[in-house]
Amino acid sequence: MDIIERSFQETLGEKYLSYALSTIMSRSLPDVRDGLKPVHRRLLFAMRELKLNPDSGYKKCARVVGDVIGKFHPHGDVAVYDALVRLAQDFSLRYPLIEGQGNFGNIDGDNAAAMRYTEARLTDIAMFLFEGLDENSVDFKGTYDGESNEPKVLPAGFPNLLANGASGIAVGMATNIPPHNIIEICNALLAVLDTPNIELAEILTHIKGPDFPTGGQLYVDHKTLTEIYGEGKGTVRIRSTYTVEQLERGKYHIIITEIPYSVPKSRLLEKFGQLMEAKKLPLINDIRDESSEDIRIIIEPKSSSIDASLIMEFLYKNTELEARFSVNLNILDSNLRPVVMGLKEILNSYLTHRFQVLDRRTRYRLKKIEDRLNLLSGFLIAYLNLDEVIRIIREEDEPKPMLMSRFDLNDIQAEAILNMRLRSLRKLEEMELRKEFDALSAEKAEKENLIVTPTLQTKTIKNEIQSLRKYFEKDPRGLRRSDIHHDIADVQINLIDFIEKEPITVVCSDKGWIRTIKGHTTDSADFKYKEGDQEGYVLQAETTDKLIIFTSFGKSYTLPCDKLPGGRGFGEPLRLMIEVEAKEEIIALFLYPKDETQQFIVAASDGRGFRLETSQLLSQTKNGKQLLNVSDAVVALKCIPITGDSIAVFGENRKMIVFAINEIPIMNRGRGVMFQKYLQGGMSDFKIFNMADGLTWKSGNGTRKETNLDRWNVKRGQSGRLAPNGFPRSNKFD
Known part of the structure; x- marks a missing residue:
């Protein structure tokens, strides 16, 4: 046995560096192209392999998790199931990629049921991520056991990174990307395609700011927003949304209808209870939760003469009715290097990926067209010389070489003619072949032109984005949920009043x-x-x-x-x-x-x-x-x-x-x-x-x-x- 002498410090440093890189690239940071971490990508791919499409039935989550850890992701089942659950929660993801059936947790902070009880399938949005996956649009790599392949990245016909955001902690770095509105993202992408040297200020006329799945009121001034999307870091404030419900004799109730993103309602109510018990809310008579599927927290003031805004300002300052979201746009670029990007860089990186996908799909289709035209050329030669072809097949001991030499056919064409069914030898079939040949020849010319013409490529990408925008314009999911306020008025309140x-x-x-x-x-x-x-x-x-x-x-x-x-x-x-x-x-x-x-x-x-x-x-x-x-x-x-x-x-x-x-x-x-x-x-x-x-x-x-x-x-x-x-x-x- 060979013994290699190395210093402990050198060995430890090398091993820790390997661990750090593995954590950064394989667990914690999302890819700028499809916005997914490996566990999420493998989950979605495994569900596609199980044919869990939006129009199919559900399958047990235990089956999905089993396939993921057995074929693609050699980690614990609990971590994989937690990732699956989050992809299905409409209060965690702005646009859920998995549709769950059963108990998948709630905004109160309750956990999902065990994986043996819940079922899942892909959503229509997840299917956008797979468009072109079978058309050589992305590279595949071997799974950890070498028995099958998995995609390195998805084609991503949906800008998932900005739409759904991401969060994670790696070694020495972290990411925290807020979700955004898909229609605003599409508008920004179209603006970047129209004006490649577009300024950030122009992009921000399209992307107003984050759009959280739980709604709320977003407070961030123009200067801070520009710094966040320019430098990739910053903080925004999210406040609960409330309405004032007027009652008899001039009385009123304050109704909380939306709470800040990632704040469990149960923790919020617990804080309310602590303040009430400590007599820190003397102006409030009662706070109760009447929520069902929608948030409805009722605050009953002691006197109708108390201004509702004064009560809310105090609650904003002393409870999680106001929260802060620290933005950190730390992402893996297309070379899998961790980089803090600005908004313009993210949009350009996504578009670059889409152009690469378009080029690969076009070349894949072109190869399929050329192969089919090759067969059709052989078939048409056979129809033009049908009697001689039949004679060669009937009389010759080796008809294939004879066909190839007699009619200048290649091996594939000759083999196809020999495998042709007798029923295909009709005049009508010949007409269909000529029609298909002409159509494919025209399509071939279009694809060849597309590959060498950047303006046509840009137009194609724009059409894809416009179709995506149109899809969501007819869908309630396309509506903005978080209202943005750029003028921040810091109301001064006297805590003695409370x-x-x-x-x-x-x-x-x-x-x-x-x-x-x-x-x-x-x-x-x-x-x-x-x-x-x-x-x-x-x-x-x-x-x-x-x-x-x-x-x-x-x-x-x-x-x-x-x-x-x-x-x-x-x-x-x-x-x-x-x-x-x-x-x-x-x-x-x-x-x-x-x-x-x-x-x-x-x-x-x-x-x-x-x-x-x-x-x-x-x-x-x-x-x-x-x-x-x-x-x-x-x-x-x-x-x-x-x-x-x-x-x-x-x-x-x-x-x-x-x-x-x-x-x-x-x-x-x-x-x-x-x-x-x-x-x-x-x-x-x-x-x-x-x-x-x-x-x-x-x-x-x-x-x-x-x-x-x-x-x-x-x-x-x-x-x-x-x-x-x-x-x-x-x-x-x-």
Whole structure:
């Protein structure tokens, strides 16, 4: 035995590359010519071999799957049957290629019945894909066991790739091609034939955009559509279609009649149920499903005064009534190489294939005509010399060579004359042969002319496409199902309208455990804490309020009060709801002000800070929003609302400074400006007050006030003077 030494890395790389190429070419990506993956092509071909035509009877799917895996596709029966089922589902394929009988699943997401119970046959559309298959129009290859042959690609008289789309995941690449309207595709193909150098913008006047089998409202602007079909990638939005059904006394129901493509109705209804149970839909009284063969989901609002569009906008943003379809036109070209194509390339590739099919079919027919004319020439010679032919056949021991030499016949002609039946030796038969000879001679001239004349080839292809378009113009399947909207109006909705307003008390412990108690309460018996923990913050709020958390790292976090944990326990750690670091401490927790003109002051331990607008406090993510920039040695001290015209700043050096609030600039983010100058240490505390009312601070069990602040009232940024008599040793105002 020969032993070949190779590195493991080299061998692994080679084997993985083989696997990757096999997955790309033989499983996951469709062919640009017929729009089929190998499993689909083999399924359809096996059904054709079983003569499961549209006008024939059905056969069990188990029989079809057995033939496919036994003759053409050596893979699991479950995968093959799943592929067969999808080809038969009118909610998965825009133009199904298989007609199923039995349970083939539904839009709810239910699976099909087992293959032993279901039956199938080909649809009329599938038959378009086979036109010319027996006329040498495409190449065949041997099956995996070498016992028979299968087509490498189908002639594809139907533009299946764009009409039905495709999806798949290969190694390192994927494809996701949306379905389109067949009449629009035909119009685009005709336009490309008329103008080979046609611009994409002109093509898009024919192909408006995707056309999904489940309908829906397609939202995509012209610019995005041009990018998708130009570059082969992009995203479109699909929204459910709804109508408003008016009832008695001004009431109404919203009726969902179409849902986005590939969204199971059961999953959609499950999401509705979750929102209702969580009381996240306070404006909706009930949602129920009355669907039969058609989608009919009824949404009953609580009040007829609520605008239906407001309810739908909320549902679009929070459920799969709106979905996004990511387009990725990754396809195998005619050389079986994976390529991301634009729409124009796809149309040209399909037309190139159709021209090749036409050329091969024409040459095949021409060969058949020539063979038949050869026979007819021999027959006509026999009729012209009938007596001599009969004599040779009766008298000669070897009549065939004699006929060939006597009348200059070839072997095929002589053999045909010898096999001619006696009843054919009639004058009428001779006339029929001459008529057939003349007709075939004329057809031969036409075919020879077609092969060498590109304009005639183009005309023939156009006639085929026009016939296909005419076929679907008389068929309901030719109507567009998805409405396209190019002007996208992003309606702004206030989510607070969809939260049931209830009074709550927000309780946060010193160690950051937070929960809510129903109602407004001040009863300390309701405020339970873990052992070793104590009260931190108690706020009376509404479920529609927002909670602002400000930390020592100068970051602001936002939590909706309706999403805070309730119940009788100790609550949940804030750190599970927001992304805070281990050393980050909460220094302020308050409700977002209803008056958005309210301003705040933030300051750090180094004596720097600034004013900020209320809206800057809001954060959209769990990671929070950095407002006050601090370093390792500097931390944020306070974030408080401005409730006066002056500010008193107290340093660790026991010096105080007082100045007007308007000396502090308004900023969105940064270190801010210096409030007080320090040679050593930093800021201990600051307080906002009205100069006319004087400055107060806690002293023992009471408070003290200083009204004569002239000696401390200076410009911002100075060092200040020593504290007033009686100021706390803690260096804090409160």
